[in-house]
Amino acid sequence: MHPALSIIVFTSLSGTGLGLGFWTALTAHAAPPLLIAIAGLLAAMLTSIGLVSSLLHLRHPSRAWRAFSQWRSSWLSREGILAPLCVISMVLLGPGAFTTAPLGSIPVVLVLLLAPAVILTTAMIYAQLRAVPAWRTWLTPVMFLLFGASSGLHVLMTATVWYHGDLHPIPLILGAGTDTAANREGPLLTAIIINTMAWGTMAAWWLRRDRIGTGQSTLATATRLASGHRITQLDPPHTEKNYLQTEMGYHIARKHALSLRWIALVLGFLVPTLAAGSLLILPTTMAPPVLTVLSVVHGTGIMVSRWLFFAEATHVQSLYYHSG
Numbered sequence: 001m002h003p004a005l006s007i008i009v010f011t012s013l014s015g016t017g018l019g020l021g022f023w024t025a026l027t028a029h030a031a032p033p034l035l036i037a038i039a040g041l042l043a044a045m046l047t048s049i050g051l052v053s054s055l056l057h058l059r060h061p062s063r064a065w066r067a068f069s070q071w072r073s074s075w076l077s078r079e080g081i082l083a084p085l086c087v088i089s090m091v092l093l094g095p096g097a098f099t100t101a102p103l104g105s106i107p108v109v110l111v112l113l114l115a116p117a118v119i120l121t122t123a124m125i126y127a128q129l130r131a132v133p134a135w136r137t138w139l140t141p142v143m144f145l146l147f148g149a150s151s152g153l154h155v156l157m158t159a160t161v162w163y164h165g166d167l168h169p170i171p172l173i174l175g176a177g178t179d180t181a182a183n184r185e186g187p188l189l190t191a192i193i194i195n196t197m198a199w200g201t202m203a204a205w206w207l208r209r210d211r212i213g214t215g216q217s218t219l220a221t222a223t224r225l226a227s228g229h230r231i232t233q234l235d236p237p238h239t240e241k242n243y244l245q246t247e248m249g250y251h252i253a254r255k256h257a258l259s260l261r262w263i264a265l266v267l268g269f270l271v272p273t274l275a276a277g278s279l280l281i282l283p284t285t286m287a288p289p290v291l292t293v294l295s296v297v298h299g300t301g302i303m304v305s306r307w308l309f310f311a312e313a314t315h316v317q318s319l320y321y322h323s324g
Helices: 005-026 033-055 061-070 075-091 093-097 102-127 139-164 180-212 219-223 243-248 254-278 284-311 316-321
Strands: none
Touching (some): 005 075, 075 102, 102 139, 139 284, 180 254, 254 284
16 A cells, blocks of 8 residues: 555654653642643644644545544544544643532543544544455554553653653652652553554554455456466556555565564664663653653654555555456
8 A cells, every 4th residue: 555644643643642642641649730731732733733634645635524524434534533532631631620510530431442442433434445465464563552552651751751850740640659769660561562562563564464465356356257267368458557556555575564664663762762761761851852852762663664554555456466
């Protein structure tokens, strides 16, 4: 599939924003209200930028409103309905954090429910497609959810150290103590574990993609002309590339795909893991710059892997064009 930049930005930034919103809501009862307000607004901004960028991929953005009417059958429509509700709820996390009234907990509950739901609807847009075997697996939604949780937690840790100087009060949620050492162990170890799970799922997705290619479909099974025999075309169907070949027949060389996979792993997994581990022994004053770089590098790794997610997904119609 053609890896459109707008969709890569959408799935990456919105996933980070929704993950940030989830972790912010999870720590809202213990964190300083101002930090919750800042993190909630940042989460809403990242999610909104992602949603707006997705409109750039549409040929007629003005018709996007029509998707809202198909919520019974369309994951895209469900995403379009749930995402704005989640963004509004994330904005309201700030005012809710400044009050002890029961109404203050409503945005927290909404974000905790809506953030993973929106990520799931986004993932299911791809996971439901029978025509793209690489996407049609339970690994796709799990990968989206884990990457959202991982990138969101990294951004929240970055915002927390710049605001507070250390990772308090995130550990109150993640099981650490209140002393300085444990104050960092909880969120850092949690981030390492979630990130490891995310990239483990991504590696499993890559291995599955390499194994199945275009699935079990062949020219013989598609045409039903000679089941069990090799079918070849005498002439190409077109004299030049058409829309289907441009949008759904994108091809990336195997050696380039492997190189990009290693780049994604180094940026998204190896560097963040080493950086997070180093913060367990480095002085507290090093936490803000290290976590800032860590978040940027980690996000870059996710964007590279997301580019591959689209570039390596082969539509079965490519068989018709000798590109399966």
